[in-house]
Amino acid sequence: MNHTIFALKGTIAYTPVPDKFVFAEESFLVCENEKVKGIWKELPDELKGIRVCDYTGKIIFPGMCDLHMHAPQYAFRGLGMNLENPDWDMWFEKYAFPDEKRYEDCEYAKKAYERLTDDLLKTTTTRCVMFGTLHRQSTEILMDLLEEKGIAAYVGKVNMDRNSIPGLLETTGESLEETKRWLSDCAEKKQYKKCRPMITPRYIPTCTDELLSGLGELAVEKGIPVQSHLSEGLDEMEWVRKLKPEISFYGEGYDRYHMFGDAVPTVMAHCVYSSEEEIALMKKREKLIVAHCPQSNISSSGGIAPVKRYLAEGIRVGLGSDMAGSNTLSLLRAITDAIHVSKARWAFTERGNDPHAKKNVLSLAEAFYLATHGGEGLWDSVGSFEEGYSFDAVVLDDSRIRDYCERSSYERTERLILMSDDRDIEAKFIDGRMVYQRADG
Amino acid sequence: MNHTIFALKGTIAYTPVPDKFVFAEESFLVCENEKVKGIWKELPDELKGIRVCDYTGKIIFPGMCDLHMHAPQYAFRGLGMNLENPDWDMWFEKYAFPDEKRYEDCEYAKKAYERLTDDLLKTTTTRCVMFGTLHRQSTEILMDLLEEKGIAAYVGKVNMDRNSIPGLLETTGESLEETKRWLSDCAEKKQYKKCRPMITPRYIPTCTDELLSGLGELAVEKGIPVQSHLSEGLDEMEWVRKLKPEISFYGEGYDRYHMFGDAVPTVMAHCVYSSEEEIALMKKREKLIVAHCPQSNISSSGGIAPVKRYLAEGIRVGLGSDMAGSNTLSLLRAITDAIHVSKARWAFTERGNDPHAKKNVLSLAEAFYLATHGGEGLWDSVGSFEEGYSFDAVVLDDSRIRDYCERSSYERTERLILMSDDRDIEAKFIDGRMVYQRADG
Secondary structure (H helix, E strand, C coil), rough: CCCCCEEEEEEEEEEEEEEEEEEEEEEEEEEEEEEEEEEEEECCCHHCCEEEEEEEEEEECCCEEEEEEEHHHHHHHCCCCCCCHHHHHHHHHHHHHHHHHHCCCCHHHHHHHHHHHHHHCCCCEEEEECCCCCCHHHHHHHHHHHHCCEEEEEEECEEECCCCCCCCCCHHHHHHHHHHHHHHHHHHHCCCEEEEEEECCCCCCCCCCHHHHHHHHHHHHCCCCEEECCCHHHHHHHHHHCCCCCCCCHHHHHCCCCCCCCCCCCEEEEECCCCHHHHHHHCCCCCCCEEEHHHHHHHHCCCCCCCCHHHHHEEEEEEEECCCCCCCHHHHHHHHHHHHHHHHHHHHHHHCCCCCCCCCCCCCHHHHHHHHHHHCCCCCCCCCCCCEEEEEEEECCCHHCCCCCCHHHHHHHHHHHHHHHHHEEEEEEECCCCEEEEECC | CCCCCCEEEEEEEEECCCEEEEEEEEEEEEEECEEEEEEECCCCHHHCCCCCEEEEEEEEECCCCEEEEHHHHHHHHHCCCCCCHHHHHHHHHHHHHHHHHHHHHHHHHEEEEEEHHHHHCCCCEEEEEEECCCCHHHHHHHHHHHHHHHCCEEEEEEEEECCCCCCCCCCCCCCCCHHHHHHHHHHHHHHCCCEEEEEEECCCCHHHHHHHHHHHHHHHHHHHCEEEECCCCCCHHHHHHHCCCCCCCCCCCHCCCCCCCCCEEEEEEECCCCCCHHHHHHHHHCCCCEECCHHHHHHHHHCCCCCCHHHHHHCCCEEECECCCCCCCHHHHHHHHHHHHHHHHHHHHHHHCCCCCCCCCCCCCHHHHHHHHHHHCCCCCCCCCCCCCCCCEEEEHHHHHHHCCCHHHHHHHHHHHHHEEEHEEEEEECCCCCEEECCCC
């Protein structure tokens, strides 16, 4: 790598620690060899003359990490959120599975994933953790596109050897063989730089013990992170109890096979209804990361994960869009949703009818921290602008949503989180490379 | 009025009754003299040759009614949603009151209200119920702009004779005198056609009994509808109890002065924490309309109004943005939020841990009905496309958010509600007049 150094100039907003914003107004954020070198109000002598991208008047956030999304479901986002009881099964039968089946066609995959990755560029997301489909080739197409566009990602070829629809199901042997072939493709043929594979048993109901066992072995042997779903819905949990009466809680079904954060980093999506026993194990498993998906949970079942509890217990938490359990890729929306649902959970549990109860809810800075630092268990030093962090930065233009008063950096940040959309993303950098620039920018 | 007749052609979606969408694919929606004449798949002979606005491929919704918003607060929307305890007072002190005070300056009012009314055109809202400020002149400026742009609205000059900040407070006498002068302006000098005045005591804490009494008399004498706030927050309700120990519940404070839907239509915003006694009175008061503001309630206190209960009790309910308790004018977002919070309320109350509990939550059609029919207690026959309804129609273009499959009209409707924004509003008609057309449309 050649030595490269440059700076962005603008108002910088980040959360080095939870619950506290740091702002550097109209300052220089310097990148050296893909990493943050530091922030200066005026460039020191030794940095004078470096290339400066001038975003004066704009706001610069650290890139955000979407810890949970289903890439193939982007196509049908915004559909099937309002089905009648028993809606969960119907959603899979009507939308998720038939739509995922389309990805056996590589041309369809190319078209749909091209659109997803293009649209991802116009968000604050710089890193993501994705489910693909069970199709090896389509999963590689997705990874090719992410790599080409410079988006850092962990991507999973999904494993399912039971309880799916015809044509979207593997035998246990096929599932393991295809996974091995895919891992070997990633390591040798493709040699991805930004994009890495992730072991992805869809969830307990779609994976036999034999499959889980084989996947766990692969993960541990090759040191490959894992992602799956956990305790998302009451009906799903009841199903898991029926399928696996021998385990005492859902997470144990993964933990038996070293896919619960003991051996490799493991993202568990949702954790809405985790039992005390499950939470106790989550605390012990230091490589476990909870992907909190507020919009998806409230939309599917009115569920709200106890995120404040998890944070108090020292469990690692980040945010996920859960595309297409939600209808948006925006992690700014996920921040807003996470705050809103934390307030409702607090109001319906701890507060009761006490108007003076201390508000145990997510603050704006705390939710911002979850969105930006969520990938830290998977990547080193991401989500902040301290020295040595990956240079992931998003430039936002708040001119469309300003009012008539001078507003503080905190206020401009709050408003961008609550109100901006793809139109306001001015530019995006991942590992020091500009991956997106607004057409008129 | 000259006889006018024309048709819109497109896919028509509406809810003549709660909980049921009716779709008319690629049909003609005919307007005659500001009213809906009917829907035809093919125009009958007697209508052949009328002017047709061709929106083939687009979707046409009835206009929606925003039952509660603070027009002056539009300027600072998206700010102050994440203050620390005791946040409610701070929000008023830091944002609401200082910003409202700016409207003593007519130039500022003109600029800010011009922007609000322009932006309102790019939404699905065709009718709204608004708080202005206590300034008579600014309130008239707002009404002039609404009238000029053809937006149907009830607007209130706000009354406050206690518990506000210096410079944003009237004496009781001033408040009543200014209100009378404003009502006379509206009736005589201005002769508004679309825009009507509404008696607007801000809420019990800012209005003495003498003021409430005087306002109630005016409302009854002149037959002018009323709007105010009710049981929005636990701290507010505690304050009301202290201020008025003689009443047994909040709503009684309005009811004593005929401002609770006994004499004139009355919009009560929020009703999140209404007691059983209050709900019993709400049921009796047939002219009372609840403005349900889901985003504002969850954001301010984690509160969720028991809307399913109100509907089951036969209480009239519609949706409000509560700008700037929320950050958006979009009633499509309010529909989504109303559904989400109804699910959370159900999950945290009725459902408990029963995975088989019957889902007592708002359906998409039901929430759409609330958004479109919410103004029915204030205007005759609005929010539907049956014969004789006001011709309020919004044309939406879903081409930006389509995927690769043929989708049903229900699916296209769901997706528009969940995902569209101002860019997708193609045209808008209020009382048969086109008030907005997208620049490239």
